[in-house]
Amino acid sequence: MFIKLILFCIGAIIGSFLNAVIYRLPRRESLLFPGSHCPQCGEKIRWFDNIPILSFFLLGRKCRHCKLPIPVRYPIVEILSAVLFVIIYHVYGFNYEFFFYTTLSVLLLTVTFTDLEKGKIPNSVILLGVVLGLLMSLIFWPVRPPSWTGWPLNFTNSLIAFLVGGGIMIFWAAAGKLLFKKESLGAGDIKLVAMAGIFLGLQNTLLALFLSFLTATIAGISMILLKKARMDSRLPFAPFLASGALISLVYGNQICTWYFNIIR
Ligand SMILES: [Zn+2]
DSSP: OHHHHHHHHHHHHHHHHHHHHHHHGGGTOOSSSSOSBOTTTOOBOOGGGOOTTHHHHHTTTBOTTTOOBOOTHHHHHHHHHHHHHHHHHHHHOSSHHHHHHHHHHHHHHHHHHHHHHHSOOOHHHHHHHHHHHHHHHHHHTTTOOBOTTSOBOOHHHHHHHHHHHHHHHHHHHHHHHHHHSSOSSOHHHHHHHHHHHHHHHHHHHHHHHHHHHHHHHHHHHHHHHTTSSOTTOOOOSHHHHHHHHHHHHHHHHHHHHHHHHHHO
16 A cells, blocks of 8 residues: 555656657647746746646646636646555556556656647657666566566567557558548557557457547547537547557456357
């Protein structure tokens, strides 16, 4: 319980940093300088107004200086990051997988919100993910356990998932363009799936893709029915891929075992 509390706090602090990244990267601002400041009035935020999750509520959801509302994205990202750290610890324990999967969660959380806010998946995040993912799968290779397929989650598996995940996305991007005469999946979406594949391995990449296409289709149809979107609106794909990937990380083995028991 104590470790979970500590990890919750670490996750929240990292989430607070991610908020700065989510705001600054698409605007091509430096991540380090200047320090925390209100995006609306530019006033420096002092440490006691910069406590993850809590400050948002203590400040009554507005900047102490300019009184303009603080976007609700700030506590949402901090809470999500904190909760993900605890969930991954709960499922995998505190070991190499913890670092592997929290790294992926942090990357996915970042692109989910840059995609939602700006429709952008920054190349720098993808590149960082590819480098970290390949390095970590090389280091962790001898100890990662086999999945239900009996195929160990090793470096080769990561590399194949990178190629197959990216390949499926290129195929669907091309098919979507032929069918709907417009771009439904962008280059950022393709690169994102390939990057996540390195961390997920082939089994969970395929499951994550299936889940994300399923939820994106349901969301797209509901939004058209509710008149929140039109047939030609672009739906950001990163949030769906991120949810699909995280569900696969937590329930992947259960879902696949259940599925293969049914069709057997
Ligand atoms: Zn302000």
